Amino acid sequence: MIIKAPIDLELTQVSGQTSQPPWKYIDDSYSDLVCIDGEPSIFNVKQTDEYVDFTYTGNVSEKTAIENVKKIYDLDFDLDKFYKYLDSYDELKDMSKFCNGLRLFQAKDPFECIISSICSANNSIKRWTKSIDDMKLKWGRNFNDYYSFPNPSNFKELYLDDDEELLNEGNIKNNNLKSCGVGYRAPYMRKASDIFTLEIDLSDIYKMSYDEAFETILEVPGVGPKVADCILLYGFGFRQAFPSDVWIKRIVSYLYFDGKDIKVEKVREFGMDEFGDYAGYVQLYMFHYARMSGLMDKLKK
DNA sequence: AACCAGGACTCTG
DNA sequence: CAGAGTCCTGGT
Structure with missing residues (x-):
């Protein structure tokens, strides 16, 4: 069935989020084993237009299966509203273009x-x-x-x-x-x-x-702090976490502190204060924006 | 083939 | 307490 929430499945799968490795990719669809209260089920998701086409096998109710797939791909998160938020800040307004449809990839385990x-x-x-x-x-x-x-x-x-x-x-x-x-x-x-x-x-x-x-x-x-976040x-699902590593430090420093070298610990505090419940998403988008836009190459030197 | 990237931990001052 | 050195592996 189609779940009407816009997503870029491939981007979400390959974005390196540490919930799990990417799912098995066969014939344009991603599938993996999801255990629900100990009951094994195979979930299959496929990009159809801007949405997810979801099917599953296993002895679980449709309602439960849908709840779980929504949780894993964070499909209840309002991306449009988030993009309006990003667009309203000079430092963030390019990001939605480079990461359109990227969502949190949440743990199944x-x-x-x-x-x-x-x-x-x-x-x-x-x-x-x-x-x-x-x-x-x-x-x-x-x-x-x-x-x-x-x-x-x-x-x-x-x-x-x-x-x-x-x-x-x-x-x-x-x-x-x-x-x-x-x-x-x-x-x-x-x-x-x-x-x-x-x-x-x-x-x-x-x-x-x-x-x-x-x-x-x-x-x-x-x-440590980065892995904990x-x-x-x-x-x-703690969205207020802002996992801060050397890359996020370089990006935050470039966007907000005129390139000045700041402590990773300060970057974490800054991110949590500045972005609140959007902190996790902003971190995700910052990293991929930097990758896709060439900012990362620029910051390497 | 030597050297580097990437966080957490341990040791030092 | 901050700063420096070390850990392992795969990539250059």
């Missing part, structure tokens, strides 16, 4: 988002998405050749590297975290899964205020 976000730190989009896809293939459950992301209790049992696997198994079958190319992040990930099985209940995060959730998620090893934005 918050734990997958946490590991993806840890994996994305000091890394490239291409590399972290491949690592996550590798993990799904190795340790996820297979439903018709779609793979779930392993849950925290599966995850904490994984070996870190070849040495540990050899010691325990007597041979190496690349059945360890480092074999997915995550490097020094492997111990962070395993400790993180420990925390989410023992100390933090994922469902509690939804009930917290932004500040409380930020402080809580910062306790997780491998999670990605987790809160893409994993838990």
